[in-house]
Amino acid sequence: xxxxxxxxxxxxxxxxxxxxxxxxxxxxxxxxxxxxxxxxxxxxxxxxxxxxxxxxxxxxxxxxxxxxxxxxxxxxxxxxxxxxxxxxxxxxxxxxxxxxxxxxxxxxxxxxxxxxxxxxxxxxxxxxxxxxxxxxxxxxxxxxxxxxxxxxxxxxxxxxxxxxxxxxxxxxxxxxxxxxxxxxxxxxxxxxxxxxxxxxxxxxxxxxxxxxxxxxxxxxxxxx
Amino acid sequence: xxxxxxxxxxxxxxxxxxxxxxxxxxxxxxxxxxxxxxxxxxxxxxxxxxxxxxxxxxxxxxxxxxxxxxxxxxxxxxxxxxxxxxxxxxxxxxxxxxxxxxxxxxxxxxxxxxxxxxxxxxxxxxxxxxxxxxxxxxxxxxxxxxxxxxxxxxxxxxxxxxxxxxxxxxxxxxxxxxxxxxxxxxxxxxxxxxxxxxxxxxxxxxxxxxxxxxxxxxxxxxxx
DNA sequence: CCTACCGATCGGTAGG
DNA sequence: CCTACCGATCGGTAGG
Numbered sequence: 001x002x003x004x005x006x007x008x009x010x011x012x013x014x015x016x017x018x019x020x021x022x023x024x025x026x027x028x029x030x031x032x033x034x035x036x037x038x039x040x041x042x043x044x045x046x047x048x049x050x051x052x053x054x055x056x057x058x059x060x061x062x063x064x065x066x067x068x069x070x071x072x073x074x075x076x077x078x079x080x081x082x083x084x085x086x087x088x089x090x091x092x093x094x095x096x097x098x099x100x101x102x103x104x105x106x107x108x109x110x111x112x113x114x115x116x117x118x119x120x121x122x123x124x125x126x127x128x129x130x131x132x133x134x135x136x137x138x139x140x141x142x143x144x145x146x147x148x149x150x151x152x153x154x155x156x157x158x159x160x161x162x163x164x165x166x167x168x169x170x171x172x173x174x175x176x177x178x179x180x181x182x183x184x185x186x187x188x189x190x191x192x193x194x195x196x197x198x199x200x201x202x203x204x205x206x207x208x209x210x211x212x213x214x215x216x217x218x219x220x221x222x223x224x
Numbered sequence: 225x226x227x228x229x230x231x232x233x234x235x236x237x238x239x240x241x242x243x244x245x246x247x248x249x250x251x252x253x254x255x256x257x258x259x260x261x262x263x264x265x266x267x268x269x270x271x272x273x274x275x276x277x278x279x280x281x282x283x284x285x286x287x288x289x290x291x292x293x294x295x296x297x298x299x300x301x302x303x304x305x306x307x308x309x310x311x312x313x314x315x316x317x318x319x320x321x322x323x324x325x326x327x328x329x330x331x332x333x334x335x336x337x338x339x340x341x342x343x344x345x346x347x348x349x350x351x352x353x354x355x356x357x358x359x360x361x362x363x364x365x366x367x368x369x370x371x372x373x374x375x376x377x378x379x380x381x382x383x384x385x386x387x388x389x390x391x392x393x394x395x396x397x398x399x400x401x402x403x404x405x406x407x408x409x410x411x412x413x414x415x416x417x418x419x420x421x422x423x424x425x426x427x428x429x430x431x432x433x434x435x436x437x438x439x440x441x442x443x444x445x446x447x448x
Numbered sequence: 449c450c451t452a453c454c455g456a457t458c459g460g461t462a463g464g
Numbered sequence: 465c466c467t468a469c470c471g472a473t474c475g476g477t478a479g480g
Contacts, residue, residue: 017465031348036259038458051461052465060459111348116403120344123406124255124335134407162443168413169420172400179340179399180392182347183358189392196393199427204441217428219386241449262474275477276449284475 018056021046022070025063029071030111033121034064034129061128068132071114075136079103080143089151090205096144097174097197101190104178112182116175141167161204169200242280245270246294249287253295254335257345258288258353285352292356295338299360303327304367313375314429320368321398321421325414328402336406340399365391385428393424 024046029037039060043053057063083095104113111117115133122130148163157166177193199217248270253261263284267277281287307319328336335341339357346354372387381390401417423441 033257033260033345036257039460040457049466050459051467054460055465058460117344119403119407120341121257130407137404137407160443161441165416165419165441168404168416169397169423172398172404172417172420173393173396174400175403176396176398176400177392179343179403180361180396183343183354183361192389192392193396195389196396199393200423203423203427217385217389219384263476264473273450274475275451278476279449282476 017048019070021053021056022067025067026071026074026114027110029064029067030109030114030117032111034067034118035121037064037067039063065128065132068118068129071109071118072132072136074108075103075115078108080140089147089154090156090201093144093147093151093170094197094201096147097170097194100174101177101193104181105187105190113175113178116178141171144171155206157204158206166200166204170197173197173200241272243294245277245280246290249291250295250298250338251334253291254333254338254341256335258291258342259345261288261291263287289352289356292342292353295333295342296356296360298332299327299339302332304364313371313378314380314425317368317371317375317394318421318425320371321394321418324398325401325417328405329411329414337399337402340402365395368395379430381428382430390424390428394421397421397424 021042025037025042028042028045039054040050043050046053057066079096079099083092083099086092086095100113115136118129118133119137122133144167145163148157148161148166151157152159152161152163173196174193177189177196181189195217245266249261249266252266252269263278264274267274270277281290303320303323307316307323310316310319339360342353342357343361346357368391369387372381372385372390375381376383376385376387397420398417401413401420405413419441
């Protein structure tokens with residue numbers, strides 16, 4: 001089998017190739033990590049030469065940085081943008097949780113959450129990749145905290161609640177879920193995460209709708 | 225600098241060397257991962273030859289398996305054993321959470337939680353290492369669920385509570401905390417995790433001691 | 449436990 | 465974007 005079909009419609013020739021490379025790099029890196037991802041493997045997967053691929057980036061580190069940036073764009077498109085459109089405050093916060101869990105469950109990347117994998121891989125190394133991952137983590141955290149503050153100003157969440165604490169608990173729960181889910185692949189874990197989030201929000205929500213009882217902790221609690 | 229001092233007191237000669245190798249392997253793997261850990265690097269760090277080290281295991285995979293097993297023993301010693309001695313039920317459950325967070329905070333391994341790192345690294349690969357990591361995860365989950373059942377039979381936790389759900393929420397929260405903590409290195413995250421666990425247990429605990437109010441979500445909630 | 453070596457692959461370069 | 469190559473390192477082996 002020679003080469004590969006070059007029918008991935010994008011802008012110009014060189015840009016298209018670069019995008020194809022980065023799409024494959026994000027995919028591979030989500031599974032094997034960014035350090036184990038080799039230029040040779042990546043090139044042969046795309047049917048091009050090692051040196052040809054290398055020329056697009058100039059160093060492995062530059063390829064890694066570009067890969068993280070590409071993954072950030074995917075995450076923004078798949079998780080942040082859909083939730084951003086929801087009504088402000090609590091619904092939007094819940095939407096962020098949902099789109100994040102869905103991003104993992106739909107297997108947007110074969111290795112699960114790209115940034116969780118990169119976080120574990122680079123948390124002990126200095127350099128631009130760790131900086132990127134840290135910056136994005138803080139960016140997302142701030143975004144969610146702002147959503148909680150909006151929920152408070154809309155009287156959906158009690159004013160005495162610390163936004164940082166709610167956001168921390170929700171994101172830690174979801175991130176921990178993702179780690180376990182990738183290992184065990186049991187969809188019930190995603191369900192349990194949703195129940196956990198409901199229980200957490202129950203504690204801070206103003207005037208919960210009496211029509212629903214949300215027995216998150218109850219035995220055999222299942223979604224309808 | 226030739227060789228290294230061989231004064232790590234253990235049983236026989238060969239066993240001692242093997243233990244030294246595995247201690248270094250666990251330490252290195254917690255930072256770089258088990259796949260990136262190379263036999264050459266490990267050997268030179270211990271001041272021995274590559275072939276000499278290799279002879280102890282016969283293959284890289286066997287070294288990896290032995291490393292995970294060694295890490296399991298450390299985890300048992302550092303996390304499970306100390307908590308096991310606490311009073312049964314809720315105090316024991318809380319002790320497991322505490323010793324686990326402490327295991328990360330005390331940096332028992334330089335890379336944080338060994339099994340979280342291995343979980344992320346091997347969740348997409350078949351083979352004995354993933355099996356080990358999975359088996360240990362399930363073992364710990366079952367252990368914690370048993371503790372919750374004991375707490376129920378001791379009337380510390382309500383009978384209507386689903387042990388699997390409590391254990392899931394607590395461990396997901398802690399695991400997510402560990403991922404964030406390793407990346408951001410902010411001790412407040414550990415504190416927030418403890419508050420989150422308190423809040424979670426508050427919902428399921430029987431007859432909370434009226435002497436304390438546990439305002440886990442409140443702004444500026446700090447430990448004494 | 450060692451030295452010496454194997455073929456394969458790594459990131460990166462030369463030159464086109 | 466290619467072929468051809470560099471020195472270094474990989475897991476693993478031979479032989480002692």
